[in-house]
Amino acid sequence: MNIEEQLDFLSARAVDFFSRDDLKKKLEKAQSEGRGLRIKYGADPSAPDIHLGHVVGLNKLREFQDAGHTVVFIIGDFTGMIGDPSGKSQTRKPLTKEQVTVNAKSYQEQIFKILDKDKTEIRFNSEWCGKMDFSDVIRLSAHVTVAQMLARDDFSKRYAANQPISMVEFLYPLVQAYDSVMVEADLELGGTDQLFNLLLGRELQKVMGQPPQCVMTLPLIEGLDGVQKMSKSLNNYVGIDEAPRDMYGKLMSVPDALMWKYFSYVAQVPSSKVEEWKSAVESGATHPREMKDILGKRVVARFHGAEAAEDASAEFIRIFRNKDLPDEIPEVVLSAEETGLLSLMVQAGLAKSNGEARRLIKQGAVKINDEKVSDDRAQIVPEDGMIIRSGKRGFAKVKIG
C-alpha cells in the first residue's frame, strides 16, 4: 500500500479523525526512517472479559498492525487501583495489585486472538504514574486550565445542571493524557466517548514538547438490547471467550436494525457489501434471519473456527427453529427476582389467573426453555431470553429490565 492507500484503509469507518494531513506527515516521516508508528489504546483494568464492543477497536488496531505499526496497549492499572475515591461509582471499586495482574493476564490471552503479539507493546500506566509525587502532579496540572476541562461535554452539562463534579474527575483525563506523553504515542484510538481525553493527550504532548498525537474514534456499539452501549455491567454483551453456542445464540437476539453495525465493525464486512445485503433485506428478497445466521457464523468462526460456527448454527436451528417456535415471540419484561411459576404465567400473559395457570401446568402444557415444568409451586428466576411456553400457541420471551 502506498501512503494514500494506507490512509484510506486506516481511517475507514472512523467517526472522528484528527487529521488525515497530520497522519500523512507522520507516515511519511516514519517511512523515511524505516519504522512504524506507535498506536496507543487504553484499557480499563477492571473488566477482563473482552466483548464485541472492544472488538470494534481491536479490529482497527489490528489494521494498523497489518500496515506495519506498533500497538501500545496501556492497561490503566494506576487509576484502577485507586478506583473512584469519591465512592459514587459502584463499578469503580479499587483493584488490588493481584487482581490487576490476573486481569492483565486474561487481557493478553484475549486480545491476542485479534492483535498481533509481535507488534504489541503492553504497558501498565502505574509504571510512570506510580513514581509521581505531589509536586509532579502540580507541575503536570500547570499545563491544563479549568476551562479546558470544563469544555468536556459531560462536564459542562453537569456543571450547568449543578451536578457535582469531583476534582478527581479532572485528574483522571490528565492521567490518560500523560500516558500519551510517556509512551510517545503517534496516534490514539478510542471510542467516541473518549474524544475529549484523546484530544487532551494531543494538547499535553504539544505543551510538553512532543509532536502531538493524531486522534481517531470509533463508534460505541449498542449491546443486545439494541439501546445501551455494550457493556459487561449491563449484561448486554457477547464476550469473545464465550462458547460457540452462546455466542451464536446471543447474536441471533441482536435487533435486526443493529445487525448492520455489527457486520461493519465486528465482522469487518466492507461497507459496499453491507449496503447490498441491507437492500436485499429491505426489499424482502432476504429474510433477516438468514443475514443474522451469516453474522453469527462469521463471528463464531473468527473466535472458534468455521466448524464450530456451523455446529452452533445447526444446533440453534435444531433446538429453536424446528421446535415450532414462531418467528416473533411476544416479550415480557420482568425483574430478575425469584417468583412463583403461577404468577410468572399470569405476568407473561399465558394465563388469566393463577387457577388457569395451575390447570395448564397440571395438563403438562407448560415448558420453560423447552423443559416441561409440572410443579405448580416451582420458584423461577427469570433470565434474559428465557422462553416460557404454554401449549402449541402460547409463547413469551423474558426480557430482564
Added chain:
Amino acid sequence: MNIEEQLDFLSARAVDFFSRDDLKKKLEKAQSEGRGLRIKYGADPSAPDIHLGHVVGLNKLREFQDAGHTVVFIIGDFTGMIGDPSGKSQTRKPLTKEQVTVNAKSYQEQIFKILDKDKTEIRFNSEWCGKMDFSDVIRLSAHVTVAQMLARDDFSKRYAANQPISMVEFLYPLVQAYDSVMVEADLELGGTDQLFNLLLGRELQKVMGQPPQCVMTLPLIEGLDGVQKMSKSLNNYVGIDEAPRDMYGKLMSVPDALMWKYFSYVAQVPSSKVEEWKSAVESGATHPREMKDILGKRVVARFHGAEAAEDASAEFIRIFRNKDLPDEIPEVVLSAEETGLLSLMVQAGLAKSNGEARRLIKQGAVKINDEKVSDDRAQIVPEDGMIIRSGKRGFAKVKIG
C-alpha cells in the same frame, strides 16, 4: 477571663468569624480537658521581611497565646519550592531548599518579636505534602468538587471573563486545606482574601472526619500609598526589622485617613480610644501630625524600645520640621528612572525652564533631601519621599508612581 470574655477578646476586630458558637464549644471542651486550642496561621515562605501587614495577624495570634492557646505557624515550603509552574507569576519563582531554610530562620527571628516562642509550633508543610504520591493526591481531590472551587470569588470572576485558571490553582487551596487536617487546627486565622481557603480547610476536615476548624479573618491593611494592600513587592511597606528612623519616617508618610486603621490593627489601641482621638482630629482640637507622632512612637517603641522611639521622633522633627519645611508639600509623581536635575526641577514645578533651573542651581538655592546640589548636570534617581527644595518657598515631594 471567663469564656464569654475570652470570646469577646479573641474576636475583637475580626472581619469574618465562623463562628462564636463553634469557638465557644471548642473553648469549653478544651478547658474541660485542660488544654489550649490549636490556632493555625499559614505563611508564604518567599518573603521573609515581615511588615506591618503581617503584624495585623501576628497581633491576633499573640492574643490567642495570651489566652493560653498554641499557634501552629505553617511555613508553606512545599508549594514554595514548586512556585508557579504555569510560569505566569513572576513573584512565584520556585525556591530552593536552602532558600526556604534561610527564609524560615529569618521568619522565626522576626515573628518571635510578637509571638510567644513557648506557645508556637513551627511546621513546614513539606513534612506531609512531600510524602504524598499521585494516588494520595487523587484520594484528596475526591473530597472537593469543581463547583466548590469555582465558587471562590476570584475564580468565578475569571471563569466568567474567560480568563484562564490553571488546574494548579485548584490544587493549591487544597494543599492549604489539607494542612489544617494534618495539624488538626481548631481555628485558622488569615486575611480577608483567604476566606475561601480557610473555609475549604473547614470543609475538608469535616469530610475527613475531624471537627471542623473555626475561621477568622482580619483586614488587609493598605500600605503607605494608602491604596494598595501593604506588600513587599509594591514597596509600600514598613518592615518590623527596619531601623527606628526609617520606621518612624515611613509612618509619618501614612495618609491621615489610614492612620486609624494602623492604630487599631498594628498598635492595638482599643477602638473606643481610637474613636476619641479621631473625633479630636476631626474637630480640629488635635493636629493629625501629633497623632501620627504618637503612632510612629508606639510602633517604633514596640520593636526597638521607648528610647529609640523618642530618638526617632526627635530626629525627624529636627531634620524635617525645624528646617522650615511646610506642613503640606506639593507631591510630584515621577517614575524611579534616572533623570537630569534640570528636567527634574521643571517636572517638579520648581522651575519654568531648564534655564531657570540652571540659574537656581548656580545660586545655590537647590537642595535634595536637605543637601545642596550645585552640579547642573547631575543625574538623579527619584525616590519615594525625596524632598526637592528651591529657595525658601519652593518644595516638592517625590512620589514614585
